[in-house]
Amino acid sequence: MKLNSDFLDDLExxxxxxxxxxxxxxxxxxxxxxxxxxxxxxxxxxxxxxxGSVKLIELSELNEIMVRIFGENGxxxxxxxxxxxxNILSNYIENALKIMRSTVTNPEFKKLAEKKNAIKxxxxxxxKETANLDIEDINPVIKDFxxxxxxxxxxxxxxxxxxxxxxxxRTINSNSVDVKDKSTSCEIGVEYTMEENIKGIKEYSSxxxxxxxxxxxxxxxxxNFIFDYALEQTKLGLKKxxxxxxxxxxxxxxxxxxxxxxxxxxSAINAELIHQKxxxxxxKLETQISSDILNILDNPWLENGISSGSFDVEGTPTKPLxxxxxxxxxxxxxxxxxxxxFGIESTGHATRKxxxxxxxxxxSNILIEPGSKSYIELIEEVKDGIFFENTYDSPNLVTxxxxxxxxxxxxxxxGELKESIRQAMFGVNLLDFYRNIEAISKDMIxxxxxxxxxxxxxxxxxxxxx
Amino acid sequence: xxxxDLELNIDDSYIPLLGNLKEEYKVDFxxxxxxxxxxxxxxxxxxxxxxxxxxxxxxxxxxxxxxxNKGFAVGNEISKNLIEExxxxxxxxxxxxxxxxxxxxxxxxxxxxxxxxxxxxxTPQKKNLLDINIEDKLKxxxxxxxxxxxxxxRIINTNSIYGDAVSKDIIxxxxxxxxxxxxxxxxxxxxxxxxENDIYESSRVSVGITGGFEIVDIANDIGLKASERAVEILSxxxxxxxxxxIIMDPFLTGTFIHEAFGHACEAxxxxxxxxxxxxxxxxxxxxxxxxxxxxxxxxxxxxxxxYDSEGVESKKQYLIKNGILNSFLHSxxxxxxxxxxxxxxARAASYSDLPIVRMSNTYIEKGDWSLEELIGEMKNGxxxxxxxxxxxxxxxxxxxxxxxxxxxxxxxxxxxxxxxxAISGLVLDVLNNIRAISKDLKLDPGICGKQGQYVPxxxxxxxxxxxxxxxxxx
Numbered sequence: 021m022k023l024n025s026d027f028l029d030d031l032e033x034x035x036x037x038x039x040x041x042x043x044x045x046x047x048x049x050x051x052x053x054x055x056x057x058x059x060x061x062x063x064x065x066x067x068x069x070x071x072g073s074v075k076l077i078e079l080s081e082l083n084e085i086m087v088r089i090f091g092e093n094g095x096x097x098x099x100x101x102x103x104x105x106x107n108i109l110s111n112y113i114e115n116a117l118k119i120m121r122s123t124v125t126n127p128e129f130k131k132l133a134e135k136k137n138a139i140k141x142x143x144x145x146x147x148k149e150t151a152n153l154d155i156e157d158i159n160p161v162i163k164d165f166x167x168x169x170x171x172x173x174x175x176x177x178x179x180x181x182x183x184x185x186x187x188x189x190r191t192i193n194s195n196s197v198d199v200k201d202k203s204t205s206c207e208i209g210v211e212y213t214m215e216e217n218i219k220g221i222k223e224y225s226s227x228x229x230x231x232x233x234x235x236x237x238x239x240x241x242x243x244n245f246i247f248d249y250a251l252e253q254t255k256l257g258l259k260k261x262x263x264x265x266x267x268x269x270x271x272x273x274x275x276x277x278x279x280x281x282x283x284x285x286x287s288a289i290n291a292e293l294i295h296q297k298x299x300x301x302x303x304k305l306e307t308q309i310s311s312d313i314l315n316i317l318d319n320p321w322l323e324n325g326i327s328s329g330s331f332d333v334e335g336t337p338t339k340p341l342x343x344x345x346x347x348x349x350x351x352x353x354x355x356x357x358x359x360x361x362f363g364i365e366s367t368g369h370a371t372r373k374x375x376x377x378x379x380x381x382x383x384s385n386i387l388i389e390p391g392s393k394s395y396i397e398l399i400e401e402v403k404d405g406i407f408f409e410n411t412y413d414s415p416n417l418v419t420x421x422x423x424x425x426x427x428x429x430x431x432x433x434x435g436e437l438k439e440s441i442r443q444a445m446f447g448v449n450l451l452d453f454y455r456n457i458e459a460i461s462k463d464m465i466x467x468x469x470x471x472x473x474x475x476x477x478x479x480x481x482x483x484x485x486x
Numbered sequence: 487x488x489x490x491d492l493e494l495n496i497d498d499s500y501i502p503l504l505g506n507l508k509e510e511y512k513v514d515f516x517x518x519x520x521x522x523x524x525x526x527x528x529x530x531x532x533x534x535x536x537x538x539x540x541x542x543x544x545x546x547x548x549x550x551x552x553x554x555n556k557g558f559a560v561g562n563e564i565s566k567n568l569i570e571e572x573x574x575x576x577x578x579x580x581x582x583x584x585x586x587x588x589x590x591x592x593x594x595x596x597x598x599x600x601x602x603x604x605x606x607x608x609t610p611q612k613k614n615l616l617d618i619n620i621e622d623k624l625k626x627x628x629x630x631x632x633x634x635x636x637x638x639x640r641i642i643n644t645n646s647i648y649g650d651a652v653s654k655d656i657i658x659x660x661x662x663x664x665x666x667x668x669x670x671x672x673x674x675x676x677x678x679x680x681x682e683n684d685i686y687e688s689s690r691v692s693v694g695i696t697g698g699f700e701i702v703d704i705a706n707d708i709g710l711k712a713s714e715r716a717v718e719i720l721s722x723x724x725x726x727x728x729x730x731x732i733i734m735d736p737f738l739t740g741t742f743i744h745e746a747f748g749h750a751c752e753a754x755x756x757x758x759x760x761x762x763x764x765x766x767x768x769x770x771x772x773x774x775x776x777x778x779x780x781x782x783x784x785x786x787x788x789x790x791x792x793y794d795s796e797g798v799e800s801k802k803q804y805l806i807k808n809g810i811l812n813s814f815l816h817s818x819x820x821x822x823x824x825x826x827x828x829x830x831x832a833r834a835a836s837y838s839d840l841p842i843v844r845m846s847n848t849y850i851e852k853g854d855w856s857l858e859e860l861i862g863e864m865k866n867g868x869x870x871x872x873x874x875x876x877x878x879x880x881x882x883x884x885x886x887x888x889x890x891x892x893x894x895x896x897x898x899x900x901x902x903x904x905x906x907x908a909i910s911g912l913v914l915d916v917l918n919n920i921r922a923i924s925k926d927l928k929l930d931p932g933i934c935g936k937q938g939q940y941v942p943x944x945x946x947x948x949x950x951x952x953x954x955x956x957x958x959x960x
Binding site for chain 1: 487527529530531532533534535536537538539540541542543544545555556557558559560562563575578579582583586587592619620621624628642643645679681685686687688724727728754757758759760762838840874875877879881882883884886888906907908910911912956957958
């Protein structure tokens with residue numbers, strides 16, 4: 021039982037032939053002014069662990085052909101089929117044409133991606149060994165997974181899993197775009213739950229961690245660190261104490277930096293939201309939106325970056341893009357549709373989820389520029405503050421207001437991490453919050469395609485349960 | 487598209503074929519699921535066409551149990567050869583799990599057999615979705631989008647979404663349960679975005695049913711409602727953080743009872759030590775007047791189904807009865823492990839997903855107060871309406887929900903409108919702090935995500951008066 025890249029190579033040939041035949045059929049209709057075919061095939065090996073047992077091992081394949089057609093004035097229709105069969109594809113093309121005739125116009129759509137050479141050809145994030153991984157190869161990691169609950173007698177549950185995939189994609193369109201890519205990915209995630217009886221009351225804590233790699237060998241070298249970090253976070257979550265409501269100095273962990281800085285900014289610079297006037301960063305280009313020590317770069321050319329690539333899914337060439345320079349917002353992210361609306365070139369940030377007709381906008385590898393102090397130095401500087409480990413909340417992207425719960429955090433007293441905090445809520449206006457960024461650590465942690473430091477915030481109002 | 491496009495071409499000869507494979511590989515149990523489904527999605531943004539999309543899914547999966555270990559394999563074409571191949575693959579994966587995990591505490595677990603059954607079932611549709619032209623679906627959505635767009639000059643954008651799906655499924659199990667079903671559902675959602683000076687706001691209204699195009703009969707004017715709310719909230723002030731007595735409206739009640747309590751009742755979480763409700767059956771969780779129900783058979787509701795993805799009859803299940811924790815929700819695996827009857831709550835988002843324990847239509851039963859009486863009882867608190875999103879940690883029991891808006895209540899009177907508030911707490915504390923519930927019951931459609939699978943559900947209840955809630959604000 022194994023992933024088999026030869027099998028996927030053969031299927032890729034079948035997919036390519038079918039897409040070319042579909043293209044010929046689409047070209048035969050005068051009414052269809054522009055078209056795009058996206059094809060994807062994937063093979064995936066999954067192992068899921070629950071409560072110290074193997075819950076499931078699964079080997080699966082996914083095929084998908086997505087077609088978008090456009091008539092006069094942006095009339096459009098699309099479909100997705102899973103079977104690689106020309107008769108089915110052909111029937112759906114005819115049906116899509118009928119639907120396109122009945123739709124209303126969208127003058128904002130003008131043209132699909134045009135044929136351009138990649139500015140830089142990135143080596144595919146594909147590893148042959150990983151693409152032929154045998155189920156036996158993942159044995160040691162699964163066995164270690166199964167032994168995790170012996171690490172501490174307070175652990176009552178360990179869940180998580182490993183997922184290894186080989187993905188091939190191709191995009192062709194009526195403007196002679198023909199690009200393809202292939203990638204392997206190895207994902208590992210773990211969550212511990214602990215129970216401890218403290219003064220007759222059962223306290224619970226959970227901690228999780230995940231990471232994504234291109235090569236299995238990298239995951240194999242790293243996975244004990246993934247486990248250890250999650251376990252440490254779980255331990256920190258026990259012995260909770262209530263805090264009083266007031267302004268605190270705060271150190272954000274890389275997870276919290278992602279939740280409060282990276283994710284909101286990367287979502288709010290999505291040009292679709294800007295167009296819909298639904299972003300708190302509307303009309304903020306070339307304005308100071310944060311303290312001047314913040315620099316954020318989107319880099320699709322990063323060597324071994326999880327989200328590196330020469331083209332996006334619409335076939336637009338990628339290039340590095342400064343998002344924030346010395347606190348000033350420099351760019352929004354575009355796909356073809358939003359670039360049509362704004363009358364500029366697409367920035368090459370189009371992406372799509374499996375089976376979805378929606379072309380979304382997503383950053384590539386995001387790097388926050390590191391500062392000069394270690395995160396330990398940052399913590400040592402805090403007399404009375406909070407170490408904000410994570411929140412599962414999201415902001416109101418329209419207003420930039422963000423109120424939520426600190427899902428994990430600890431008191432900092434005189435430069436030292438103390439008890440974890442219970443049920444504390446925070447409420448900030450993100451633009452005010454970004455202006456309060458006081459220091460950035462030199463230590464960086466990679467979470468999938470984001471490179472994140474620890475960040476010190478001069479003050480946040482936190483509502484405790486005291 | 488027509489019902490013929492959903493043909494699965496599965497005849498009675500597949501039953502002995504699967505039976506023979508069971509004997510050949512000596513597996514303890516198998517579940518074969520075959521599916522062909524067609525879905526339609528339309529999206530209009532502020533009068534402009536964004537998406538008109540048809541999608542077809544077609545395939546099957548085989549799940550086998552061997553000495554307590556599972557193997558799961560998926561096929562994208564339906565043929566006898568591929569079924570044999572995937573059965574063998576599922577067997578090998580189960581065998582491999584067994585070898586790898588020799589200490590597996592489940593190795594003596596056998597799926598409890600149920601009585602054989604052979605049924606054909608169809609979701610009633612007053613207006614058959616496959617008979618309705620996409621022009622009619624589009625026209626309805628355009629009209630609602632227009633109502634939302636033209637409601638007020640402060641409306642700056644709209645997103646109007648229509649989605650429907652018709653699915654033909656055949657389930658065959660080794661205990662000879664053969665279920666052939668045609669199910670259908672539809673959902674319409676309107677998001678309205680408003681602006682005044684530098685204030686931006688938004689509101690969402692949605693309706694969803696199991697059934698057909700008759701959804702338009704209840705979705706009329708939802709565009710208007712979405713914009714009305716989006717404009718109204720522009721004048722709202724931010725909530726001050728602190729502790730308040732609150733009244734949750736039926737939609738926020740639904741979010742609370744689904745997210746904070748319902749997920750903790752899923753027996754897979756109980757077995758994995760990931761629920762604070764483990765070992766608490768029979769324990770008092772709230773006042774006597776609290777009854778919490780998961781009912782998969784409510785007529786036309788978005789989470790309704792008659793047989794789950796393992797071929798088990800769905801039913802109405804009391805999770806809390808008279809304030810006491812009464813039962814959990816089960817799949818065949820969890821009920822076999824816990825030696826109780828399955829509750830028909832194993833659901834898979836598609837044929838290629840493993841069925842897992844899920845809710846369907848979850849709500850708090852109504853009480854006997856009117857909303858006005860609840861407000862009249864409140865000295866200084868909040869009437870919290872609707873929700874934007876929420877999450878919970880069933881293993882710890884805490885939760886956080888962002889509400890769409892709230893009304894300040896002072897001395898039994900509704901005062902100004904507030905926004906950007908979030909409630910948080912520990913579910914067991916909150917259940918204990920419920921003081922009264924109203925007599926109006928409403929359910930709201932939604933999509934619930936768990937382990938990467940998204941299924942339609944509905945959740946709701948009456949208005950619920952709760953003492954001493956932590957409210958996050960600005």
